[in-house]
Amino acid sequence: MHNNNNDLTLSAPLAGPVLPLRSVPDPVFATGAMGDGIAIDPLNDTLHAPCAGQVLQVARTGHAVTLRADNGAEVLLHLGLDTVGLKGEGFHVLVQEGQRVSAGQPLLRFDLDYVAQHCRSLISLLILTNGDAFDLRPLSLSPVKVGEPLLHLTRRVLDPARPPVTEALGEQASARVKVAHRGGLHARPAALVRQCAAGFASQSHLTFKDKSAPCTSLVALMGLGIGEQDEVQVSCQGADCQAALQALLKTLGTALDTHAHPAPVTAPVIQRPAEDGVLHGVCAAPGLIAGPLLRLDALQLPPDHGQHQPEEQRQALGAALEQVRNDIRQTLEQARQRRDQEEQDIFNAHLALLEDPTLLDAAHATIAQGRAATHAWSAAITEQCQVLQQLDSPLLAERANDLRDLQQRVLRALLGETWHYDLPPGALVAAEELTPSDLLQLSAQGVAGLCMAAGGATSHVAILARGKGLPCLVALGQEILHVDSGRQVVLDADGGRLELAPSPQRLQQVMHAHEARQQRRAVQQQQAREPALTQDGLSIEVAANVACSDEAREAHLGGADGIGLLRTEFLFVDRQHAPDEAEQRQAYQAVLDAMGDKPVIIRTIDVGGDKQLDYLPLPAEANPVLGLRGIRLAQARPELLDQQLRALLQVTPTERCRVMLPMVTEVAELLQIRQRLDALASELGVSQRPELGVMIEVPAAALMAEHLAEHADFLSIGTNDLSQYTLAMDRDHAGLASRVDALHPALLRLIAQTCTGAARHGRWVGVCGALASDPLATPVLIGLGVSELSVSPPQVGEIKDRVRQLDARQCRQLSQALLDLPGAAAVRQACAQHWPLQP
Structure with a gap:
């Protein structure tokens, strides 16, 4: 066998069909956990040495032999799967440890029929156990005879930037x-x-x-x-x-936390009647906009004649990858500053893909053949995109778009092209499929809407488009790519329509609606600092849900009457240890300071379930949403809650600080925490206590509201969890998310019972779930007795404006009838009739 201490060709140790390692029905071998290699389904009864070398080890049960070749490669030859269980029966070893063998020399014989009948599979392995030092290239995937060339090994020049792989030894x-x-x-x-x-x-x-x-x-x-x-x-x-x-x-x-921006569900395909001049698609992000439609084309590569220096191309690819990594890191930092978790998740995944060994190894193997880095990288991505698209999963096929995004970004870095599209503000972009980085660039340039021939409503681009407020249609078909660039169109994402030939009157109507919406928002923002009084004089507090002092400052500037929910989890996640008492006190004080003289409701730590802490290991749960979370976790780990309560007792002024307990289900839990709060206050010598409230987010709490209100200072309804627990539907389930509607009559009955029970003890009730941010729900909540609405900060002005349009007495009269309607859709229809929203 050819061997120059760098290169080595291994010959077939057995005769039979050759299989790639990934096809071996054994996870340890198929994943490469033992090392890279190849498999043969043997047709003969003797195992031969694939190269000259020394016998390092012979398995005690005779089913495997390990050789060390002269260039240092260590080769494991393993006969069959689960053959260790035969305890040597059917095997006859012909060599011993330490022996020098020549290429092709018989190593062991086996009883083909006996072994085949008594083990899981005869498929046998040739594994390179120290593969970190070598590149391995199969020479044949066709059936082989003993002694025919099978694998080529090349000693690898290790990249110091790539961390070493730890060998999997031991337990x-x-x-x-x-x-x-x-x-x-x-x-x-x-x-x-x-x-x-x-x-x-x-x-x-x-x-x-x-x-x-x-x-x-x-x-x-x-x-x-x-x-x-x-x-x-x-x-x-x-x-x-x-x-x-x-x-x-x-x-x-544990499911990803995507509660802030639940992905819409792609509706079933409906056969619509054909309309001249209209393309139908799927709404990925809502909105209605008019403008010129401009086509965006993907980058094309120049021809490659395959005569490049591999080292130069490897360096070029490495530099381009690092450039793109730096760009993504900057995008990530901006997303962190905005606390945009969706965007962070997307681009963290992109960073990981840039370091993926499957992609990098494929690209480097192509470069080694003399191909340009551009074509090697493009080919590696294209191959993996095809793998994902061939799977029976539309969602995974959409994820191939992330790979195409990285393909384009790295190619632009390699070719030195500027990362910029020549598009005017207000343009509507048409493309085969946009990528996340495309979208960020286009959004920065003022593009007004997005149209894609392919894509899906659950894609990363759809998530980002919703976050940016850009109307977006996907799955429009190839016809969109043949529309004349520059044509004036109407993008009606709400209706799933792209109108290719709108009349001048239609264009004017859409433009006027858009301008009116913009003007209304501007007026709402100007009046956001004014109180929210109904037409008959009832005051409704419109507060904000925030996660840090910066968001609190923005909420205060935006007119919020207080903080209805401070999610303290921001202090506990993405770190190696819990924040100490001083750090917590400083963070809570910063939020109070940011809100001027407004009240702040601080929810105690709500982790567990779908929100995990690295430094707080919890047992894996079959259904985490019904497991150890919220107040239950605080009871299981009282030191965490004690530390948080100590910090909260020391913020000033105490009268503006309110403490809220999550996931309470019974009075005993509330009394236990109140007693603990009193005890800690005595220890600290604090005379004043902050108000103590309960979050109503499970049906049990709503049904027990009257008893909880006897001992709580206020109640706040978390409609997100209350909806899924009441309706027995996971709000993150792709097929059910659209049905988890908090305007369901069952939810409204629980809200009404909560308000009635609280009123008997003179307690006020707020809503801090997503329903508070829905203008259609505002009159219903007021009618049922809610006096505080805590919304996302940008919506403070809008919800206050909605309150001012309402008559509280009429809201009370009409809301009771909604409790007897058959479902959420009927409630929404009735709300739209009684209290229509402005167009």
């Missing part, structure tokens, strides 16, 4: 778990799995059906095609395998 651990992420294991949850696995020395992999993937490769993980609630096997090997396993089980079994 093993595995378990099964159902994947909780909405839509399955697509880019963002796969990035979380990769990030989790990277924190441990052990090697980890997932197995689903007959395929496996290492947790180090996003592409390989997505390529498994794992759907929501699919059960997978997690396997870890190494010194810290137990800790790694528990962490991965928690990561896979």
Whole structure:
């Protein structure tokens, strides 16, 4: 065999069909956890040496031999799967440890019929166990005869920028778990799995059906095609395998927190009557806008004749990748400053993809053949996009768009092209499929709307478009790409329509509606600092939901009457240890200071369920939303709550600080915390106590509202959780999210019962869930007895304006009848008739 101490060709040790390693029905081998290699389904009864070398090890049960080649490559030859269980029966070893063997020399014989009948599979492995030092290239995937060339090894020049891979030695651990992420294991949850696995020395992999993937490769993980609630096997090997396993089980079994911007559900395909001059699509982000339609074309590569210096091209690709990484890091920092978690998740996944070994190895292998870095990178992405699109999963097919985004960004860096589109403000963009970085650039240039031939309503672009307020239609079909550029069109995303030939009157109507909406928002903002009084003089407090002092400052400037919900989780997440008492006190005081003389409601720590803390390991739960979360976790870990209560007792002035307890289900929980608050106040020598309220977010709390109000100072309804618990529908379930509507009569009955029970003890009731931000719901909530609405800060002016249009007495009279309607749709229709919204 050819061997120059760098290159080595391994010959076939057996005769038979050749299989890629990923096709082996054993997760340890298929994922490369033992190393890279190849498999043969043997037709002969003798295993031969694939090269000259020394016998390092012979398995005690005779089913495997390990050789060390003269260039240092260590090759494991493993006969069959689960053959260790045969305890040597059927095997006859022909060599011994330490022996020098020549290429093609017989190493062991086996009884083909006996082994085939008594083990799981005869498929046999050739594994390079120290593969970090070598590049491996298969020479044949056709059936081979003994001694024919099989694999070519080249000693690798290790990149110091790439961290070494820790060999998976020692203890093993595995378990099964159902994947909780909405839509399955697509880019963002796969990035979380990769990030989790990277924190441990052990090697980890997932197995689903007959395929496996290492947790180090996003592409390989997505390529498994794992759907929501699919059960997978997690396997870890190494010194810290137990800790790694528990962490991965928690990561896979806990859904991403996408509550702030739930993705819309793509409606079933409806056969619409054909309309001349109208293209129908799916609404990815709502809105109505008119403007010139301009086509955006993808970057085209120049021809490549394949005669490049590999080292130069590797360096060029490395530089381009680093440039794109830096750009994404800047985007991430901006998203962190805005506390835009959706955007952070998207671009964290992109960063992980840029380091994905599946992509990088494929690109480097192509470069080694003399191809240009541009074509090597493009080919690597295209191949993986095809893998994802061939899976029976529309969501994973959409995730191929993330790969195409990185393809274009890195190509632009390689070619030195400016990252800018020549589009005027107000343009409506048409494209085959836009990428997240496309959207950010287009939004910065003032583009007014987006139209895509492909894409889906659950894509990352759709999420970003909704966050930017850009109307967006997807799945319009290829016809959109043939529309004349510059044509004036109407994008009616709400109706799923692109009007290609609107009349002058229609264009004028849409433009006037848009201008009126802009003017109304400006007026609302000017009046946002004024009190929200109904026409008959009832005062409604319109507060804001925030997560930090910066957001509180913006809310105060935007006219908020207070903070209706401070989510204190922001202090506890994304760190290695809990904040101490001083840090918490400083953070809470900063929020109070930012709000001037306005009151601030601070919710105690609400983690567990879908919000996990790295430094607070919790057992994996089959249904985390019904598990250890909110006040239950605080009771299980009282030191966390005690520290938080101490910090809250020391902010000033005490009368502006209100404390709210999440996930309360019974009076005993409230009394226990009130007693604890009193005890800590005595310890600190604090005479005043902050008001103590309860969050109504489970049906039990609503049904017990009268009894809770006897001991609480106020009640605040969290309609997001109350909806899913009442309707028994996960608000993050892709097929059910549109039905989790807090205007359902059952929810309205619980809200009414809460307000009635609170009134008997003279307590006020607020709403801090998403329903408070829905202008259609404002009159209903006022009519049922709610006196405080806590909304997203940008909506303070809008909700105050809505309150001023209402008569509270009429709201009370009409709201009671809504409780007897058959469903949420009927309630919404009645609200629109009684209290129509301005167009």
